Amino acid sequence: MPLDSVQVIKEAVIVGAPAEHRYREVIPAQTLKEEELQRLNSFSVADAIRYFSGVQLKDYGGVGGLKTVNIRSMGTNHMAVFYDGIQLGNAQNGQVDLGRFSLDDVEEISLHNGQKSDIFQSAKDFGASGTIYITTRRPRFEKGRNANFKATMKTGSFGLINPSIRSEYKISDAVSASFSGEWVNATGKYKFRYRRRNTLGEIVYDTT
Secondary structure, eight states: OOTTSOOOOOOOOOOOOOOOOOOOOSSOEEEEEHHHHHHHTOSBHHHHHTTSTTEEEEEOSSTTSOEEEEETTOOGGGEEEEETTEEOOOTTTSOOOGGGSBSTTEEEEEEESSOOOOSSOOHHHHTSSEEEEEEEOOOOOOTTOOEEEEEEEEEETTTEEEEEEEEEEEOSSSOEEEEEEEOOBOOOOOOOEEEEEOTTSOEEEEEO
16 A cells, blocks of 8 residues: 555544542541441431540430530530531530431541541631531432332330431432431430438438
8 A cells, every 4th residue: 555545544442430539638537438327326426426536525415415526625616517518506605516417318427637638628627626527428229210218217215216217319310309307206204213311310212
């Protein structure tokens, strides 16, 4: 074939998967994934954080009691809590009650002694001695299914009852919707008996 003639080259198709973006954390982080959270059988985010090392959790008792966390003895006001990237706060006392957040909608919990190693962060991330990042669960659908439904019932001591439901619907390949709700109730009553002396020196019993 002459060198000055037109030559046609067949099309070449190159197929490859994009490289997974990985980076090393400059500040060590502790993380609990969705599978680990289910094995822990914890009731709320506060119960799951108990399994992190170096954490001081203050539980003021009961299902509705305030539950706060701090690290390095810096106090609760120096601990930042982010829920899907949005910082939580309380205008009254500056403390975040972690007992209000159920684990049914949580996919990951991570604790950082400082801030995470992402390049783009808000100024609030850098203003705390420690940070907790809570990531909610994204709907996942098996092949051929457009909806998921889950209902659970939890019970415990002192009349605790906690029913919950979660519904997920696939609108399109890129859009999905989810709805979840739960109800928590506990009497807080338990039987006990103690003995004491009254003003007359007599032994009396009080039973509830």
